[in-house]
Amino acid sequence: MANQFxxxxxxxxxxxxxxxxxxxxxxxKVAVVEKRESHGGTCLNVGCIPSKALLHASELYAEAxxxxxxxxxKAEPSFDFTxxxxxxxxxxxxxxxxxxxxxxxxxxxxxxxxxRIAGRGKVTVGSETIETKSIVIATGSDVARLKGIDIDEDxxxxxxxALALKQVPAHLAVIGAGVIGLxxxxxxxxxxxxxxxxxxLDRILPGMDAxxxxxxxxxxxxxxFAFRLSSRVTxxxxxxxxxxxxxxxxxxxAAESIEADVVLVAVGRVPFTEGLGLEEAGVKRDNxxxxxxxxxxxxxxxxxxxxxxxxxxxxxxxxAEDEGVALAEILAGQAGHVNYGVIPGVVYTAPxxxxxxxxxxxxxxxxxxxxxxxxxxxxxxxxxxxxxxxGFVKVLADAKTDRVLGVHIVGPVAGELIHEAxxxxxxxxxxxDLARTCHAHPTLSEAVKEAALAxxxxxxxx
Ligand SMILES: Cc1cc2nc3c(=O)[nH]c(=O)nc-3n(C[C@H](O)[C@H](O)[C@H](O)COP(=O)(O)OP(=O)(O)OC[C@H]3O[C@@H](n4cnc5c(N)ncnc54)[C@H](O)[C@@H]3O)c2cc1C
Numbered sequence: 001m002a003n004q005f006x007x008x009x010x011x012x013x014x015x016x017x018x019x020x021x022x023x024x025x026x027x028x029k030v031a032v033v034e035k036r037e038s039h040g041g042t043c044l045n046v047g048c049i050p051s052k053a054l055l056h057a058s059e060l061y062a063e064a065x066x067x068x069x070x071x072x073x074k075a076e077p078s079f080d081f082t083x084x085x086x087x088x089x090x091x092x093x094x095x096x097x098x099x100x101x102x103x104x105x106x107x108x109x110x111x112x113x114x115x116r117i118a119g120r121g122k123v124t125v126g127s128e129t130i131e132t133k134s135i136v137i138a139t140g141s142d143v144a145r146l147k148g149i150d151i152d153e154d155x156x157x158x159x160x161x162a163l164a165l166k167q168v169p170a171h172l173a174v175i176g177a178g179v180i181g182l183x184x185x186x187x188x189x190x191x192x193x194x195x196x197x198x199x200x201l202d203r204i205l206p207g208m209d210a211x212x213x214x215x216x217x218x219x220x221x222x223x224x225f226a227f228r229l230s231s232r233v234t235x236x237x238x239x240x241x242x243x244x245x246x247x248x249x250x251x252x253x254a255a256e257s258i259e260a261d262v263v264l265v266a267v268g269r270v271p272f273t274e275g276l277g278l279e280e281a282g283v284k285r286d287n288x289x290x291x292x293x294x295x296x297x298x299x300x301x302x303x304x305x306x307x308x309x310x311x312x313x314x315x316x317x318x319x320a321e322d323e324g325v326a327l328a329e330i331l332a333g334q335a336g337h338v339n340y341g342v343i344p345g346v347v348y349t350a351p352x353x354x355x356x357x358x359x360x361x362x363x364x365x366x367x368x369x370x371x372x373x374x375x376x377x378x379x380x381x382x383x384x385x386x387x388x389x390x391g392f393v394k395v396l397a398d399a400k401t402d403r404v405l406g407v408h409i410v411g412p413v414a415g416e417l418i419h420e421a422x423x424x425x426x427x428x429x430x431x432x433d434l435a436r437t438c439h440a441h442p443t444l445s446e447a448v449k450e451a452a453l454a455x456x457x458x459x460x461x462x
Contacts, residue, residue, distance in 0.1 A: 003031075003128065003129065003130045003131055004029075004130075004131045004132070005029045005030060005031040005109065005130060005131070005132040005133070006023070006028040006029045006030065006132070006133050006134065006331070007019075007020075007023050007028050007029075007030050007031075007132060007133065007134045007135075007136060007328075007331055008030075008031040008032070008033065008115075008123050008130050008132035008134070008135055008136070009023075009030070009031070009032045009033070009135075009136040009138055010032075010033045010115035010117075010123065010135070010136065010137055010138060010139055010276065011032075011033070011034065011041060011115075011137070011138035011139040011140055011308075011310075012032050012034040012036075012039040012040065012041060012099065012138075013040065013041020013042055013043055013044075013138060013140045013308060013309070013317075013320060014040075014041060014043045014044075014308070014317040014318070014320045014321045014324070015041075015138040015140070015307040015308025015309070015320030015321065015323055015324045016032060016034075016041065016136065016138030016307075016308070016324065017032070017039055017040065017041075017099050017102070017103075017324075018320075018321040018324035018325060019136055019138060019307060019323075019324030019325070019327055019328050020032050020103070020106070020108045020324075020328075021102055021103075021106050021108070022324060022325045022328035022329065023328035023331060023332065024106035024107060024108050025106065025328075026328060026329065026332035026334070027332070028328070028331065028332060030106075030107075030108045030109065031108070031109040031110075031111060031130055031132065032103070032108055032109070032110055032111065033111045033112075033113065033114075033115035033123060033125050033130075034110070034111075034112060035112075035113055035114045035115070038092075038093075038096035038099075039096055039099040039100065039103070039110075040092075040095060040096045040099055041140050042140050042141065042309070043317040043320075044092060044095045044096050044099070045092060045096065046159065046160045046163060047159070047317070048317050049091050049092055049095050050088045050089075050091060050092055050163045051159070051163060051180075051183055051184065051187075051348070052091070052348055053087055053088040053090075053091035053092075054084065054088050054163065054184075054187045055183060055186065055187055055348050055349070057079075057084050057087055057088075058084075058186070058187045058188075058190040058191055059190065059350050061077055061079050061190060061191065062190040062350070064077035065077050067387070070387065079191065081167060081168060081191070085164070088163070111125045111128065111130065112125070113125040113126045114126075114275050115276070116275060116276060116277045117135060117137075117276055117277045117278065117280075117281040117283070117304065118277065118281075119281065120281075120301065120302065120303050120304070121133065121135075121303060123135060133303065134303055134304075134305060134331055135303060135304045135305065136297075136304075136305045136306065136307060136327060137273070137276065137278075137283070137291055137299070137304065137305070137306040137307075137310055138306070138307050138308050138310065138320070138324070139271075139272050139273060139276060139310050140271075140272050140308055140309040140310055140320075141269040141270060141271055141272050141309035141310065141315055142269065142270055142271075142272040143158040143159065143160065143265070143269060143270075144267050144268040144269055144270045145265065145267075146175065146233065146265055146267055148234070148235055148236075149175075149233070149235070149236045149263075149265060150236075151265055152238075155238050155241075155242075155243050155261075155262055155263065156236055156238065156243060156262075156263045156265065157262060157263070157264050157265070158264075158265055158266075159180050159184060159264070159266060161264075162184045162188075162262075162264045162266075163184070165188075165262065168188055168191045168192055168193050169188065169193050169260070169261035169262040170193065170194065170261050171193065171194045171195075171196070171259070171260045171261050171262075172185065172188045172189075172193045172194070172195050172196075172260060172261070172262050172263075172264060173195075173196045173197075173198065173243070173245055173258055173260035173262070173263045173264070174195060174196070174197045174198070174263075174264045174266055175198050175233050175245075175263065175264065175265050175266060175267055176197075176198075176199060176265070176266040176267040176268070177197045177198075177199035177201075177203075177204035177205065177206075177227065177229070178205065178206065178266060178267075178268065179205070179345075179347050180266045181197060181264065181266030182197070182204065182205070182220065182347060182349055183347065183348055183349060184264060184266065185197060185225065185264070186220075186223075186349045186350065189223060189224055189225060190223075194224070194226070195224065195225050195226070196225075196226045196227075196228060196258060196260070197225060197226070197227050197228070198228045198231050198233055198245070198247060198258070199227065199228070199229050199230075199231065200230070200231065200232055200250050201229065201230070201250075202229050202230045202250075203217075203229065204216065204217050204220075204227065204229070205347065205353065207359075208345070208347075208353065208355055208359065208408070209355060209359040209360055209361070209394070209406075209408040210359070210360070210361055211360065211394065211408070212353060212355070212394070212408045212409075212410045215391070215392070215410055216347075216349075216351075216353055216410050219351065219390055219391070219410070220349070228247060228258075230249060230250045230251065231247045231248070231249060231250060232247065232248055232249070232250050233245055233246070233247055234246045234247065234248055234255065236263055241261065242259050242260070242261060243259070243260050243261070243262070243263045244257050244258070244259050245257060245258045245259075245260060245263060269309065269315050270288075270289060271285075271288070271289045271290045271291065271309060271310045271311075272309075272310065273285065273289065273291065273310060278291070281301055281304065282300065282301050283299045283300055283301050283304055283306075284299065284300040286312070290310060290311055290312055291306040291310050291311050292311075293305070293306050293307075293311050293312070296327075296330050296336075297311070297323065297326070297327045297330070305327055305331075307320060307323035307324055307327050308320030308323060308324070311323075313340060313343075314343060314345065316343065316345065318343065318344070319338070319340075319343050322338045322343075323338055326338050339426065341357065341425070342356060342357065342422055342425045342426050343356070344356040344415075344418045344419065344422050346414070346415035346418065348415060351388070351390050351391050351410055351411045351412055351414065352409075352410075352411070352412070352413060352414035352415045353409070353410045353414055354408075354409045354410075354414035354415045354417065354418035355406070355407070355408045355409070355418070356406065356407050356418055356421050356422045356425060357396070357404070357405050357406030357407060357421075357425055358396065358405045358406040359406060359408065360372065360396060360406075362406075363396060363405060363406070368398065368405065369398070369399040369400065370396050370397060370398055370399055370405060371396070371397050371398075371399050371431075371455050371456075372394055372395070372396050372455070373394070373395045373397070373431060373451045373452060373453065373454030373455030373456070373457075373459070374392055374393070374394045374395075374451060374454055375392060375393050375447050375448075375450040375451040375453075375454050375459055375461075375462060376389075376391075376392045376447075376462065377389045377390065377391045377392060377393075377411045377412065377444070377447055379447075379450070379461045379462045380442075380444060380446055380447040380450070380461070381441065381442040381446070381461075382442040382443055382444050382446070383411070383412060383444060383447070385442065386412070388411075388412040390410075390411065391409070391410040391411025391412070391414070392409070392410060392411065392447075392451075393407070393408075393409045393411065393417070393447045393448050393450070393451035394407070394408045394409070394451060395407050395421070395431055395434070395448075395451040395452050395454070395455050396408075397430065397431040397452075397455045401430070402430035402431050402432055402455070403428060403429070403430055404421065404424055404425050404429055404430060404431055404434065404452075405425075407421035407425075407448070407451075409448075411444070411447070412444055413444060417444060417445055417447075417448055420434070420445065420448055421434075421448065431452045431455035431456065432452070432456065434448065434449060434452035435449060435452040435453040435455070435456070435458075437449065450462065
């Protein structure tokens with residue numbers, strides 16, 4: 001009887017651990033299975049948390065070098081890279097230990113090892129068998145690889161290796177101008193590396209608003225980033241302490257090469273389902289290897305569910321968490337739901353980039369009649385006082401109803417500012433609702449209000 005549960009969750013990343021806690025809160029008897037030594041999945045161990053710790057430390061170092069002198073602060077900053085990596089490890093440990101505590105508090109049973117679905121209602125972990133009413137697959141994702149480029153986590157690294165380098169490379173080449181490549185590129189650029197980003201497409205941050213991406217690229221170039229857009233990487237050859245990357249124009253043409261000390265392969269992530277026994281269990285996957293689910297996270301096999309990076313939708317920790325909550329509520333007989341139209345996305349660089357809802361490109365493609373209101377941080381009092389005036393807020397609203405359809409920000413603390421837009425959109429609010437909400441002065445948030453005012457052509461400060 002000891003190994004009988006209402007729900008057994010395989011994987012304790014943000015999807016799995018949050019699902020476990022919510023299910024336990026709702027009175028279900030819950031087990032989790034995790035093959036990694038610590039809980040928290042990609043996000044806490046080799047993703048969101050360690051990258052943000054290094055972004056924070058390197059940003060303060062860059063601030064001390066570039067912004068302190070103009071504020072009259074005298075300092076001669078230098079850094080100890082090993083200690084900085086120790087700061088990152090403390091961030092990981094603090095967060096993963098927090099999950100151990102939450103599992104104990106909520107009486108979640110923990111099984112260590114690789115979980116395998118051994119038929120309906122059965123999960124095996126080594127020699128143990130768990131009997132369970134429901135199974136949740138929350139096994140997340142793994143690094144996507146490029147054909148012909150061998151990741152050795154030393155000279156040619158994935159994000160995991162880039163978070164654990166022994167020293168700052170003199171030249172870091174990043175393959176892929178997505179969020180992870182630009183964040184980790186920022187860390188090393190601030191610490192003195194020359195950073196070259198190679199991207200197949202003709203733009204950075206694919207999927208984000210093109211206007212934002214174009215402006216953001218200029219800001220990164222001012223920080224020393226070099227971009228090789230519309231370029232295909234065709235090979236990487238390792239010599240003693242260098243890697244030579246071969247490139248050719250995406251449209252075809254003469255090949256050329258770049259020599260770097262370290263190459264970061266950041267071309268995305270793929271769903272992870274190895275060793276789960278999905279085929280034998282009859283759980284269907286789509287043509288991209290993602291576990292197929294319906295609107296209630298049910299797979300093709302009754303009693304087996306899936307959430308997080310392993311299913312469709314953006315590979316983001318908060319999306320996985322919200323799915324974990326919704327599924328736990330569904331399993332407890334409630335009406336769990338995720339609003340996929342309002343999932344913010346943030347790039348934690350300096351300045352930050354943040355978005356929620358539709359981009360202008362998406363609205364155009366869908367033939368939606370919309371109005372755009374834009375406000376530059378250059379005209380915001382607080383940004384002027386802080387001398388952090390790069391960037392803007394853009395509010396997109398339906399031309400007829402004024403309902404806000406998307407908000408895009410590039411600028412200081414964009415990742416925090418975006419949430420007033422997310423709350424507004426969750427309530428179906430209009431640009432006028434936002435514009436008429438009193439905002440404290442002087443705050444960066446006033447730029448969001450002004451962009452909302454600009455939708456109706458009545459921003460005060462521009
Ligand atoms: C460098 C980097 C930075 C990122 N930054 C951000 C960010 O700032 N914000 C954000 O929202 N997202 C970020 N992400 C993405 C985020 O980490 C993922 O979206 C999130 O972790 C997905 O959660 P998940 O629970 O679906 O899966 P995961 O976090 O991948 O967890 C899955 C867990 O399942 C375990 N597992 C797999 N198979 C088995 C098995 N058979 N048995 C037992 N255990 C198993 C794995 O060991 C793992 O612990 C980042 C990712 C990376 C790589």
